[in-house]
Amino acid sequence: MESKKLPKVFDYLLLESDEREQALSNKWLTSNSLVQTKPDTKTSKQDDDHSEIIENIKSIKSELAICKKHIENICMDLAERPKTKRTWINDIGAGFDVLQPIPIIIETYDDQVAISFPEIEVVAYGDNESEALLKFKEDISSLYIDLLGTPKDQLGKLPDSWLRILKKVIKKIG
Secondary structure (H helix, E strand, O other): OOOOEOOOHHHHHOOOHHHHHHHHOOEEEOOOOEEEOOOOOOOHHHHHHHHHHHHHHHHHHHHHHHHHHHHHHHHHHHHHOOEEEEEEEOOOOOOEEEOOOEEEEEEEOOOOEEEEEHHHOEEEEEOOHHHHHHHHHHHHHHHHHHHHOOOHHHOOHHHHHHHHHHHHHEEEOO
């Protein structure tokens, strides 16, 4: 009897179904690999083994199809998520000193960029990162000026906390 090792089981499973069936008619499974053989006579045991192998391959193929579908769903979910990066800015424009770097989050979507400072709930959008950053700097400086111009007893809890945070990171000059 002549024997020849086949590719790994997964390579074998990737063959077209008619190629697998042709290969299976000339193969049997040992404990370590698929080995090519041409038995002189088929026994009932070999027929049972052959049927079991075919059922196992069908089961594996079905499970692989399910895994493939899950992977496709994960890829679609990931494609819809923005690309996110965290960084700091050290300047918000003329008339202000930045006392410590301002932490920002930049989220890039297909058609726009969002820049935010979540601690004070400021978010600015633009067609690109530069445009969004310019708007962000304008929004944060405008918010700071508005908060400074509002009497403390008229600030709610949230705006009061924003002002405290902004006073730690920026200072109006001039």
